[in-house]
Amino acid sequence: MQIVHDVHDFEACRSSYLPKIPLALEGNPEHRPVAPPEPVSLEASRCFPHLGDLPSVVFTGGSASSRSALRVGVILSGGPAPGGHNVIGGLFDGLQRAGVAGSLVGFRGGVSGLLTNDVRELEETVVHGYRNTGGFDMIGTGRTRLETEAQFSKALEVARERGLTGLVIVGGDDSNTNACALAERARAAGSPLCVVGVPKTIDGDLRGQRIETSFGFDTACKTYSGIIGNIHRDAVSMRKYWHFIKIMGRSASHIALECALQTHPTLVLISEEISRRELALHDLVDHIADVICYRGNRGENFGSVLIPEGIVEFVPEMRALITELNEALVAHAGELAALETLPHKREFVTGCLSPAPSGLFRRLPREIANQLILDRDPHGNVQVAKIDIQRLFLELVENRLHTMTQRGVYRGTFSPQTHYLGYEGRCAPPSNFDADYAYALGLTSAFLLRDGLSGMMATVRNLARPAAEWEAGGTPLARMMEFNRRHGRDVPVIRKALVNLEGPVFQSLQSQRDHWSRTTRFRYPGPLQYFGPQEICERTTLTLELESRR
Numbered sequence: 001m002q003i004v005h006d007v008h009d010f011e012a013c014r015s016s017y018l019p020k021i022p023l024a025l026e027g028n029p030e031h032r033p034v035a036p037p038e039p040v041s042l043e044a045s046r047c048f049p050h051l052g053d054l055p056s057v058v059f060t061g062g063s064a065s066s067r068s069a070l071r072v073g074v075i076l077s078g079g080p081a082p083g084g085h086n087v088i089g090g091l092f093d094g095l096q097r098a099g100v101a102g103s104l105v106g107f108r109g110g111v112s113g114l115l116t117n118d119v120r121e122l123e124e125t126v127v128h129g130y131r132n133t134g135g136f137d138m139i140g141t142g143r144t145r146l147e148t149e150a151q152f153s154k155a156l157e158v159a160r161e162r163g164l165t166g167l168v169i170v171g172g173d174d175s176n177t178n179a180c181a182l183a184e185r186a187r188a189a190g191s192p193l194c195v196v197g198v199p200k201t202i203d204g205d206l207r208g209q210r211i212e213t214s215f216g217f218d219t220a221c222k223t224y225s226g227i228i229g230n231i232h233r234d235a236v237s238m239r240k241y242w243h244f245i246k247i248m249g250r251s252a253s254h255i256a257l258e259c260a261l262q263t264h265p266t267l268v269l270i271s272e273e274i275s276r277r278e279l280a281l282h283d284l285v286d287h288i289a290d291v292i293c294y295r296g297n298r299g300e301n302f303g304s305v306l307i308p309e310g311i312v313e314f315v316p317e318m319r320a321l322i323t324e325l326n327e328a329l330v331a332h333a334g335e336l337a338a339l340e341t342l343p344h345k346r347e348f349v350t351g352c353l354s355p356a357p358s359g360l361f362r363r364l365p366r367e368i369a370n371q372l373i374l375d376r377d378p379h380g381n382v383q384v385a386k387i388d389i390q391r392l393f394l395e396l397v398e399n400r401l402h403t404m405t406q407r408g409v410y411r412g413t414f415s416p417q418t419h420y421l422g423y424e425g426r427c428a429p430p431s432n433f434d435a436d437y438a439y440a441l442g443l444t445s446a447f448l449l450r451d452g453l454s455g456m457m458a459t460v461r462n463l464a465r466p467a468a469e470w471e472a473g474g475t476p477l478a479r480m481m482e483f484n485r486r487h488g489r490d491v492p493v494i495r496k497a498l499v500n501l502e503g504p505v506f507q508s509l510q511s512q513r514d515h516w517s518r519t520t521r522f523r524y525p526g527p528l529q530y531f532g533p534q535e536i537c538e539r540t541t542l543t544l545e546l547e548s549r550r
């Protein structure tokens, strides 16, 4: 079915925004290796013999010459992140500058579009219509991964049929791991295809030595912080509600941490801290209830609790339960499918669990137990976005407060509200930062392909500085790999970067959070601003600012 797009005045105005371009990416820049090259691990050079010894590169202004003919494909992979369309805009413009206009195609629906050879020709009119817009709807996205040998062969076959010399994969840790594997296979097969990865995810967990942040994180955090600020204003106006707010972020708590620093909630849970301190569910519930009690007994019956959605897999007893559930669901898939009702399925699964997980599973609210057994993504992972973890905490806290009231410890009133901040943030129109950063990543990808630098992640650094001073280049994906033992062999993976509890961002939270709990210190950032004063529109995240001061 055709989707009709009625353009809003905001979009019309925003489409003419011109992303700021780093000086290093002006003209047709030349690349130079970063010396000395970082050491490559033995496993990486074994696994990627054709890519392992590549150095990182940076671009410096100049007038490099183009390769004769470039035909490039682009894939958007995984969850949307604000700025995806600007990556394509930058890529398109970069190819034009390299003298290869009109040679870009987008594979529809993510990697599956590559496997089924389903493309959209990306001409100027198409690309222009999406500049500075959120979402991935220009070509769509998907969560299919390149996994089997047959899929890799098919991908190379489609690239050959289309005459592609370049492929840009815009994605998170998994997609970039696959980009590296495809680049290696292309080289090994003597294919002219160069593959470049671009760091995308609102979760902010794709970062490393040469990657300061992924695009999308800035916009998502600012969007959520604006909404949390509004909730705070309501809380302090009505003085009668406790708000339990779940925030997107599949695994790491970077988004919750950034939003906390922006908005000063009464409480924020950080998954990585919970895991490190091995806090049990009841420890967290007791802590929340104690703060509610402290404030309630002083007449302050309101507050906010930020809960990262990935928390379910970091609370040790929940993690143990999920691990056993995952195994049971695979081992007994047939028997479970034959059971018709949810209570029967729950009962059956409970019988497969060892004593502690089974006890916890029985104590969980029914809806949460149902969500834990039903919802798995195509790769067998729990879909944390679908688990109402905020309700779980609310119910457990409510029970605890009830007991405290009976014992005469708690004399306040508890009236809760729940919220989930997820999808409204990951497709917002990109902030100025993300519009600029994503565009620069697109330009960088074009120049990496122009220079035949395959197996690279496009990188743009010095991001806390003005855009003109950003450094652009590429870092070999193979150097970012760690090796995990799976099914008896070492498998390369780009590890998710979790919150560093010793780092300046978490430490900043630590130094302030007690004040936020005992006294009300809410901040109201207001909505993400696209037009207006520089100190509002050009400001990046506190995460980036604090980390860049190191």
Ligand code: FBP
Pocket (backbone or CB within 6 Å): 077, 078, 079, 080, 081, 172, 200, 201, 202, 203, 248, 249, 250, 309, 384, 385, 426
């Ligand atoms: P990516 O890692 O692919 O960028 O996606 C992140 C994310 O937005 C998570 O924050 C969230 O848990 C998940 O996607 C939701 O996925 P789905 O689109 O399948 O609901």
